[in-house]
Amino acid sequence: MLIPDIQETRTFILAIGRGDGLAPLTDSRTVAALPFGGNYRIVDFALTNCLHSGLRRIFVMTQFNPLSLHNHLRDAWSIFSTELGEYVMPITPPIRGEATGYNGPAHALFHNLYLLQRTNEKQVLIVSGEQIYRMDYATALLFHAKQDADVTMATIDHRLASGGQLAEQLLLDGDRITDITAAPTAPAVAAEAAQGPLGVYIFSRQLLIELLHQRGDAGTQGATLADLARDALEQGSRVCGYRFGGTTGRVTPDQYWRDLHSIDDYYEANMDLLRLEPLLDLYQTDWPIRSYQPQCPPARTVPGRSATEGICVNSIITAGSIIAGGGVSQSVLSNSVYIDDGATVEASILMPTARVGEGARLHRVICDRGVEIPPRARIGFDLELDARRFTVTPKGIVVVSADARFD
Numbered sequence: 514m515l516i517p518d519i520q521e522t523r524t525f526i527l528a529i530g531r532g533d534g535l536a537p538l539t540d541s542r543t544v545a546a547l548p549f550g551g552n553y554r555i556v557d558f559a560l561t562n563c564l565h566s567g568l569r570r571i572f573v574m575t576q577f578n579p580l581s582l583h584n585h586l587r588d589a590w591s592i593f594s595t596e597l598g599e600y601v602m603p604i605t606p607p608i609r610g611e612a613t614g615y616n617g618p619a620h621a622l623f624h625n626l627y628l629l630q631r632t633n634e635k636q637v638l639i640v641s642g643e644q645i646y647r648m649d650y651a652t653a654l655l656f657h658a659k660q661d662a663d664v665t666m667a668t669i670d671h672r673l674a675s676g677g678q679l680a681e682q683l684l685l686d687g688d689r690i691t692d693i694t695a696a697p698t699a700p701a702v703a704a705e706a707a708q709g710p711l712g713v714y715i716f717s718r719q720l721l722i723e724l725l726h727q728r729g730d731a732g733t734q735g736a737t738l739a740d741l742a743r744d745a746l747e748q749g750s751r752v753c754g755y756r757f758g759g760t761t762g763r764v765t766p767d768q769y770w771r772d773l774h775s776i777d778d779y780y781e782a783n784m785d786l787l788r789l790e791p792l793l794d795l796y797q798t799d800w801p802i803r804s805y806q807p808q809c810p811p812a813r814t815v816p817g818r819s820a821t822e823g824i825c826v827n828s829i830i831t832a833g834s835i836i837a838g839g840g841v842s843q844s845v846l847s848n849s850v851y852i853d854d855g856a857t858v859e860a861s862i863l864m865p866t867a868r869v870g871e872g873a874r875l876h877r878v879i880c881d882r883g884v885e886i887p888p889r890a891r892i893g894f895d896l897e898l899d900a901r902r903f904t905v906t907p908k909g910i911v912v913v914s915a916d917a918r919f920d
Contacts, residue, residue, distance in 0.1 A: 519567045521635040522654060523718065525622070526559050528642035529576040529615050534775040537904055537914040538881060543575065544773060545642040546582035548864050548882075550786050550795060551831040551847050553804045554585050555773070556642040560601065561802045565764070566650035569599035572628060573642060574621050576606055576614065589805035604628070619736035623725045629718055637721055639738060641712040645782055645793065646770040647800050648713065649763050656755045657715045660688060663750035664720070664742050667713035669757045669770055671696070679709030681739045683754055690752045693743045711757050711770065714738045720745060764800040769793040777908045780879060783845045783862050787827055807865075809833030809848050817854025817871075839869065853888070861893075881915040890919060 532539035545556035593599030758768035814823030817838015839852035876893035
């Protein structure tokens, strides 16, 4: 059996998106640092995939509002031995005379070419830190080696791609990719069960260096990794497609993948965790998601001042949270959330240290970190009123940002 040499792989996790579609949640943090599922950050999924796949030399490329992400990488992922050449290292845009900003994935790689040139690894694994999925990268690397590929793109059936239509469509002949084109309209995609790029790429290191040099600074601006793969294909390189969600690999193939383009995508991904049979089962023991767990006391429900019992129904409640005579249903509560007497929280997401005042009512609301909902406030019931004070999404989700005003 051919075994992929993990030591021959350099890994880049891209966390460079501005996240405009997720504002105001991304006004002070990057997409990769968004809390998710109560305990986690979005970037934890890519990093966990690396951890379980044996990949221990990881660069995390950051750009917009990176402080929260850098703090999380320090707190949650300082677990590797630098003495053994292992690391999770944030890489910010370089400054050479003047500040440099990245304009897309290829541009970010071009401006960090020295990281590719000063190493001897045979291949480079590049993944997004802004997507939610589980995948055994070691099996993808094995596929890459077996196919003797120059480039391998992980692919996904367009019908499984939650969170928006994929931008490209791939034409495959067996495992070989023969063409990369713009995706057709959604109905045509569904009918053809077309494959698109998942956001996981394996490049021959030397080929990647050549492709970036050929495009240069101007040519890499706005270019995607699929564009680089198309360049390789046009030059006669062997480009292959590794299908996501199959039976290979050591992680249970739940076929769940979400790319977060909007607040509605983010909200629905959290709500997916509350289904009777979740599309993404966080409780599987064969691929646990690692994150930073703050030192908090256990979550609990207690009677409030009115002696009403705190109630929690079909919700995720994390450490340090207290439901003191309030009611929570179909919601996700991060650490140290407080629900006061008589308050009700329905189908909502509350980020760390949020507080809901006595008698307040929330329905389909996202509360950012540290938000304090005043007593007896009603949010999510009159969207016209809410839109004057908060952000309301096309699907009617109300976002109460950290700097929201309630007067």
